[in-house]
Amino acid sequence: MTTVIREQDLGALVVGVTLLGSGGGGDTGAFGRMLRRRLGAGELVLRDASDTPGAYLSPIGVVGATSVLAEKLPSGGEFETAVRAVSRWTGQAVTGLMSLEAGGLNGLSPLIAALDLGLPFVDADLMGRAMPRLDQFSWAVAGRSLTPCALSEPSGQVIVVDHVDASGLERAVRSFVAHTGGWAVLALAPTPVEAATSDAVNGSLTRALALGRAHAGLDTGAAPATVASALGGRLLGGGRVEEVARHAIANGGAAFGRGSVCVVDSASRAVVRIETENEYLLAMVDGEPLVSTPDLVCVLDRRTLQPIAVEAIRTGDEVLVLALPGPEWWRRGDRIGYVGPRAFGLGCDPQLLEAS
Known part of the structure; x- marks a missing residue:
């Protein structure tokens, strides 16, 4: 095709x-x-x-x-x-x-x-x-x-x-x-x-274009669940960023920025914590790991629905936290260890969305 x-x-x-x-x-x-x-x-x-x-x-x-x-x-x-x-x-x-x-x-x-x-x-x-x-x-x-x-x-x-x-x-x-x-x-x-x-x-990239077109069809006032559904993902929470922590680590001889982002869900008051490096790696809700790499954790600006990068997120932002399915290629047991949480020094097994 x-x-x-x-x-x-x-x-x-x-x-x-x-x-x-x-x-x-x-x-x-x-x-x-x-x-x-x-x-x-x-x-x-x-x-x-x-x-x-x-x-x-x-x-x-x-x-x-x-x-x-x-x-x-x-x-x-x-x-x-x-x-x-x-x-x-x-x-x-x-x-x-x-x-x-x-x-x-x-x-x-x-x-x-x-x-x-x-x-x-x-x-x-x-x-x-x-x-x-x-x-x-x-x-x-x-x-x-x-x-x-x-x-x-x-x-x-x-x-x-x-x-x-x-x-x-x-x-x-x-x-x-x-x-x-x-x-x-x-x-x-x-x-x-x-x-x-x-x-x-x-x-x-064909998938990226489809995601972008689905995103373009959303109204900025769309309900959080509607946004997640349109993008083919799962809503993990939405609310105010209460804390952003960043520090440097050594990973394989290179310096990476490790950190975490805490969002308090405005409806349930659950705490969504996201572990980060260069990307969003692992999302937990009230301490329970829910989604991790190689699946995609995405943070969107609540008002514009534009994706927010790890380096750009700030305390006080109003956001939606979504999870989208990652590439199927990585889901095999002999591959996922290279890109799962433990590959980034996080003591957690991969947490994947259910295959559609």
Whole structure:
């Protein structure tokens, strides 16, 4: 199945990938505006793997501290530089693109790259949502190498990394971006389309567009239960944010912002507590764990219904807390441990919504 993206779809797509970000994945606003300018009156096709026989796909996206993108904007050449570098190293031309992750700005940045490079885009990615670490790419979890790969940063530096495992690549990426402005474009090796998508989450951006369209159809005064139902999720509570706590932790050698958000439900007075890192990880109601990663915990502004990022939520906000089903790919027992609460240092088993 193919999905066509036109200018009038971009607002819905931006909201959809933001929801798949589960409070993380970086600010989608800047890349949404870039995509709108680049697309213009044209269109972009989200292709199924079967629509691109013989293609060699490179998963591509932005890595590092995406929060600094507002200060150090892309020059426009980072994607092409990374793709050309990994093509030269492997001796195989990239003839199609897919995304590293569907949640947040990486649901949008590869679309810009596809338009700029004139390459087909296959609707598949390596997470199906947003998560913080490279060892949480589906390829890595399935036992496949993430190298060789190429990194390109805004001032023009480019490096190729090969013969390291996912943890080694994580360290290489963080070292590179720490010395070059905070972020870079990562392009993985061109891979036959069948192999590239067999260990990937397929159809995430089509889902994002559907979520965004459902969101656009909501009235801002809609009842909380109506909002949750329209988005295909579960309402966990709605009310005032009474406390936001943040502190730094070390996770796998990298510094992440760990914290929690407490919301008092205005109807029941139940306390909804959300454990956070880069994303919303675990939601508890009166101390009982209800929903966790890899399912999606989403916090919406009660007045505008716009998603609120982990880094943007503040005491006093009036919010709705929803849970949406996460990617089916992660629900198998041999995979979920890589992305469940314990993978983030939380002493809780995965808490998943019932499969529909």
